[in-house]
Each structure stands twice: as structure tokens, then as C-alpha cells.
Amino acid sequence: MNLDPVAFGKQWVDAWNAHDVEAVLAHFHDDVVFTSPVAARMVPETGGVVRGKSELRRYWALALQRIPHLRFSIEDVYLGIDTIVIAYRNQDGGLVSEVLRFSGDLVIEGHGTYLAR
Numbered sequence: 001m002n003l004d005p006v007a008f009g010k011q012w013v014d015a016w017n018a019h020d021v022e023a024v025l026a027h028f029h030d031d032v033v034f035t036s037p038v039a040a041r042m043v044p045e046t047g048g049v050v051r052g053k054s055e056l057r058r059y060w061a062l063a064l065q066r067i068p069h070l071r072f073s074i075e076d077v078y079l080g081i082d083t084i085v086i087a088y089r090n091q092d093g094g095l096v097s098e099v100l101r102f103s104g105d106l107v108i109e110g111h112g113t114y115l116a117r
Contacts, residue, residue, distance in 0.1 A: 001102040005084045009077040012086060012098075016072050021060045028053055029106040036112035042066065067091065 008027070015023035030053045040048030043059050050056050064070060071091045078085040086098045094114065101109040 001082050001105060003102075003105050005077050005079045008084060009074050009086050013072050013074050013088065016070070019064050019070065021057060021064065024060065025053060025057055027105075027107055028056065028110075029103060029108045032056060032107055032110065034059075034110040034112070037114060038063065038112060072096075 012024065012027070032051075032053055034050045034056050035048055036050070037048055039046055039050050039059050042062055043050070046055070046059070050059050069091050072088045075087045075089060075095070078087070082102045084100045084102070086100070088096055088098070090096055096115075097113045099111040099113060100107045
């Protein structure tokens with residue numbers, strides 16, 4: 001992974017706030033696996049596990065249709081081994097962390113995680 005995590009986070013949030021799914025997906029591998037409790041609700045047949053870039057595109061396009069006021073603001077970006085965690089607030093003020101594992105410079109595995117209460 002040869003990328004600047006802060007710059008990546010900025011590109012990621014800018015793409016989301018522009019509602020540009022293709023710009024977000026440009027950083028994801030074709031064989032990506034992405035998990036999210038929101039995916040489990042919006043695309044129940046996935047059980048919350050979205051496999052492949054085309055299915056991730058379908059899920060995120062649907063999410064943007066259902067949440068037209070979607071907007072994120074980054075709180076912090078964390079760097080690990082082949083991993084970046086983007087901690088952000090969503091349009092409702094909810095605290096979320098996106099855990100992204102890379103293969104080279106592309107995300108191969110991602111997890112949307114939400115504050116447990």
C-alpha cells in the first residue's frame with residue numbers, strides 16, 4: 001500500500017459527498033468483499049456481505065436513492081498494516097468507522113462499523 005491515508009480519506013469523503021459512486025469505487029478491487037449492517041437492511045439477500053464491485057455499486061446506488069441527503073465528515077483517519085480506518089460522522093451525526101484493507105493500492109476488503117449502544 002503506497003498511498004497517503006489522509007489524502008485517500010479526503011478523496012473518499014469528497015466522492016461520497018458528491019454522491020459519485022464511481023469515484024468511490026475507483027479505489028476498490030473487482031473482487032472486493034464489503035460488510036455492513038446497513039447493507040443487511042437495504043439489500044437483505046446479502047446478509048450484510050456484499051461480494052464484488054458490481055454488487056457494491058448496486059448497494060451504494062440504492063443507498064444514495066434512499067438517503068438523498070447523505071453527507072459525511074471525517075473525524076480521524078487511522079493507518080495500520082495494509083489497512084486504513086476512516087472514522088466519520090454521517091448526515092444524522094452518527095459515528096461510523098470504515099475499515100478498509102488493501103491489496104496494493106486497491107481496497108480488497110471493507111467493513112462499515114457503527115457505534116454500539
